[in-house]
Amino acid sequence: MKTKTIIIAVLGIVLYSCSPKIVPQEQPEKVVAVKEIPVDAIKKEAPEEGASYLMLSPELAEGKDLYENNCAKCHELYNPKKFTAEQWTPILIDMQKNTDLTDEQRIKVYNYVTMK
Numbered sequence: 001m002k003t004k005t006i007i008i009a010v011l012g013i014v015l016y017s018c019s020p021k022i023v024p025q026e027q028p029e030k031v032v033a034v035k036e037i038p039v040d041a042i043k044k045e046a047p048e049e050g051a052s053y054l055m056l057s058p059e060l061a062e063g064k065d066l067y068e069n070n071c072a073k074c075h076e077l078y079n080p081k082k083f084t085a086e087q088w089t090p091i092l093i094d095m096q097k098n099t100d101l102t103d104e105q106r107i108k109v110y111n112y113v114t115m116k
Contacts, residue, residue, distance in 0.1 A: 083113075
């Protein structure tokens with residue numbers, strides 16, 4: 001019985017050592033092109049000192065446009081940060097009745113004022 005166990009163990013070791021080795025292939029390094037922009041060009045496009053710019057997604061930009069062009073017709077624009085997301089929901093639903101905004105447009109305005 002000992003002999004069979006030793007033979008099986010040796011046979012397993014031989015088979016394992018003779019099996020083909022898998023070598024991972026190296027992925028080529030990705031090269032990213034970087035365009036240098038002169039400092040003078042950046043200064044020309046930079047906002048005035050003290051101004052801040054926020055890049056908006058197309059949907060948020062559309063919501064901002066809808067907010068500014070529809071809500072300002074009747075009253076001054078509220079600072080979006082003045083109200084919480086929960087407070088904006090009934091405000092927008094109520095104000096939608098005074099405009100031609102669709103539900104989809106109201107949601108875009110909501111996403112803008114709550115920045116979602």
